């Protein structure tokens with residue numbers, strides 16, 4: 001019945017475009033595959049778009065690594081649905097272009113005719129293939145782009161403002177237009193609803209869309225957004241240079257970071273009434289490093305204690321970063337995932353802000369944090385504000401558009417502090433003059449306990465979100481088999497298409513075998529997940545209060 005219907009649609013469509021082969025005498029899968037491989041000839045939407053590749057990939061096949069750069073690679077990925085894979089080069093200016101892919105599943109027409117654009121991470125530069133693969137299995141025509149340059153460094157921005165402009169917003173906007181056209185062309189049906197999902201830089205891209213071009217997406221999902229981008233870059237430089245005062249020897253060894261992370265969890269885990277290694281509300285957690293100060297005569301080797309210098313450092317880790325004249329620029333790091341935090345301040349200076357300052361802000365490849373970073377540099381970065389990368393406008397355009405935004409952020413994010421998301425939400429309450437009950441009509445924010453930066457964590461971190469699908473012990477292939485209902489994407493679909501707005505987002509802890517180890521209904525801000533008794537790994541043992 002289902003197959004017959006799909007056959008009928010494809011058969012009817014085959015007569016629409018002259019370049020399509022008649023599907024009268026072939027099976028639907030074959031017809032779809034032929035339509036797909038005809039795309040280089042049939043899909044020429046404009047002068048700026050070139051088809052690089054079009055191929056039908058059946059479910060279960062594997063994809064040849066499409067990027068020459070290891071940081072953009074996907075390894076040994078098994079395709080989860082019958083798809084048409086379309087790779088395009090889209091010119092964005094006389095000196096810039098973006099490479100994008102649209103993965104279009106064969107069962108699109110019967111699965112809601114939805115389009116989904118995905119985001120990027122860090123300074124990338126990489127198509128999110130794992131996200132494309134997973135969301136096509138849910139029936140979305142899913143697109144991704146390389147944000148105007150291939151790879152995860154800032155070098156492509158050097159004296160190339162158009163490439164930087166792509167990175168800030170234009171590649172996303174352009175790829176969205178072309179992606180929708182590709183879906184409409186392949187299926188010969190208009191897209192019914194259009195969505196966006198991204199985390200980290202992808203979260204910033206989502207908020208950029210919500211602030212500046214909300215008309216493109218019926219539903220936008222922005223995870224762990226790097227929206228306070230300029231000050232985030234300065235913060236990484238600041239904590240490395242001034243707080244860690246990263247000289248020789250290292251302020252903390254790797255062992256000491258682990259011990260400190262465990263100490264923080266020890267101090268804060270049971271504030272929520274449950275010893276489960278998850279700090280349910282880190283806003284209530286004020287770590288006290290003094291608890292581990294060495295007494296006279298004690299050392300790390302003898303007593304696993306910290307020096308006075310280290311204790312002072314650890315205390316400052318959680319304090320905000322203030323610029324010139326005491327201007328608040330960035331919240332401190334969040335407690336609970338300090339081994340991740342250490343990545344930014346341990347050993348070599350962090351490459352992300354170095355690349356940003358060298359190639360995007362100052363055009364000086366010799367710039368270093370050690371020699372050149374200070375609070376005036378941070379001011380300068382804000383004054384330049386490359387192509388308005390500070391993504392801090394209010395959501396009045398989104399509100400006027402009638403479209404929806406879901407923001408989420410891991411409360412155990414040791415890289416990009418959840419507090420930035422709290423503050424963005426509250427700033428909208430004030431600037432739009434709307435209490436939460438009214439904000440709820442178009443903007444909902446879900447803090448996710450036990451979620452690190454975008455993926456993994458000790459809590460019910462898996463919510464079916466961007467960047468959560470990759471093969472590793474923390475994210476085994478089995479997670480693609482979880483029922484997507486209640487996760488962040490299908491909750492957004494329900495909100496947009498049925499008008500049923502999510503009060504909670506379902507999360508799962510994930511075991512090494514890919515099975516769920518816990519479930520939790522993560523609460524809509526400002527409600528808090530509160531333990532009410534019973535097995536703490538079950539969603540029924542918690543309430544949103």
Ligand SMILES: *[C@@H]1O[C@H](CO)[C@@H](O)[C@H](O)[C@H]1NC(C)=O
Nearest residue numbers: 062074075076077470471472
């Ligand atoms: C991918 O497959 C190759 C060859 O089968 C294997 O050597 C490699 O370890 C695999 N990589 C990952 C990340 O699984």
Ligand SMILES: *[C@@H]1O[C@H](CO)[C@@H](O)[C@H](O)[C@H]1NC(C)=O
Nearest residue numbers: 052089090091092096097099
């Ligand atoms: C994309 O097109 C531009 C011209 O607009 C060209 O410079 C670039 O090399 C092309 N990229 C690829 C991957 O084909």
Ligand SMILES: *[C@@H]1O[C@H](CO)[C@@H](O)[C@H](O)[C@H]1NC(C)=O
Nearest residue numbers: 323324325326327375376379
């Ligand atoms: C800080 O204050 C001084 C003195 O009032 C002023 O000249 C300067 O512009 C201020 N700097 C910033 C970044 O606001």
Ligand SMILES: *[C@@H]1O[C@H](CO)[C@@H](O)[C@H](O)[C@H]1NC(C)=O
Nearest residue numbers: 158358362363364365366367
């Ligand atoms: C960087 O430093 C090198 C060596 O000191 C110098 O030759 C070069 O001109 C510098 N480059 C820039 C862009 O300042």
Ligand SMILES: *[C@@H]1O[C@H](CO)[C@@H](O)[C@H](O)[C@H]1NC(C)=O
Nearest residue numbers: 165168385386387388389393
């Ligand atoms: C940045 O935003 C301001 C205010 O909305 C606008 O006037 C300006 O044109 C924007 N600049 C860029 C480069 O987009």
